Amino acid sequence: MHRDVVRESYSARSQEYMDLFGSIDSTHPSDQALMASWATTLTGAVLDAGCGPGQWTDFLAQCGLVVSGIDLVPQFVERARVQYPDLSFEVGAFEALDAATESMGGVLSWYSLIHHNPHDIEVPIAEFARVIRPGGGLLVGFFNGATVEAFDHAATTGYRWSVAELSQVLVTAGFEVIETYTRTGSGYRPHGAIIARRRSGEDTPEIDG
Numbered sequence: 001m002h003r004d005v006v007r008e009s010y011s012a013r014s015q016e017y018m019d020l021f022g023s024i025d026s027t028h029p030s031d032q033a034l035m036a037s038w039a040t041t042l043t044g045a046v047l048d049a050g051c052g053p054g055q056w057t058d059f060l061a062q063c064g065l066v067v068s069g070i071d072l073v074p075q076f077v078e079r080a081r082v083q084y085p086d087l088s089f090e091v092g093a094f095e096a097l098d099a100a101t102e103s104m105g106g107v108l109s110w111y112s113l114i115h116h117n118p119h120d121i122e123v124p125i126a127e128f129a130r131v132i133r134p135g136g137g138l139l140v141g142f143f144n145g146a147t148v149e150a151f152d153h154a155a156t157t158g159y160r161w162s163v164a165e166l167s168q169v170l171v172t173a174g175f176e177v178i179e180t181y182t183r184t185g186s187g188y189r190p191h192g193a194i195i196a197r198r199r200s201g202e203d204t205p206e207i208d209g
């Protein structure tokens, strides 16, 4: 199963990943600004879905949110529990969340969908839509490209998405796209981020940005 490949590939390189990316100091200032701004729009419980070592979970907690994290990789969850003992972290898969329907104020998926096969990316996104209450927020960070395309990632195959294509998936799943961002620079892959809001049944689907 593909999830096993993702878990095993990150498990094998978990120490390396944590050394390189496991601190908020290793994140880009503009991502921190985006995350902090998004946090001000949220109320209620927030889930960091695919939290890795938990640095963004803690960042959102520092922003005043009630936030927990789940990840496939036990080494990440163990590290997160040690580093951030006041927060809750569980090993789990975001395709089947242990959360009631419409119980969450928001979900963060920060580069955690990058390995998901584009053919069924609607599965985790539908699960995010299920647990987020109408009006709640979703922030997705991803690698940006002109179209959906596989690339060699250090862990396992990754997929770039265009903002328009990923936005369309979100809209189809019941989200309204509020803001989109891209960031490019030398020495790293182009990044993208989409802030979306869970529509209520009466809202009209709309793409923005």
Ligand SMILES: C[S@@+](CC[C@H](N)C(=O)[O-])C[C@H]1O[C@@H](n2cnc3c(N)ncnc32)[C@H](O)[C@@H]1O
Binding pocket: 003, 006, 007, 010, 021, 049, 050, 051, 052, 053, 056, 070, 071, 072, 073, 076, 092, 093, 094, 095, 109, 110, 111, 112, 113, 114, 115
């Ligand atoms: C590139 S890392 C990003 C981790 C973290 N969000 C960060 O910014 O450092 C991708 C993470 O997504 C997690 N992940 C991938 N597929 C997952 C799934 N189906 N359920 C839960 N976590 C998943 C991986 O285990 C990995 O920790």
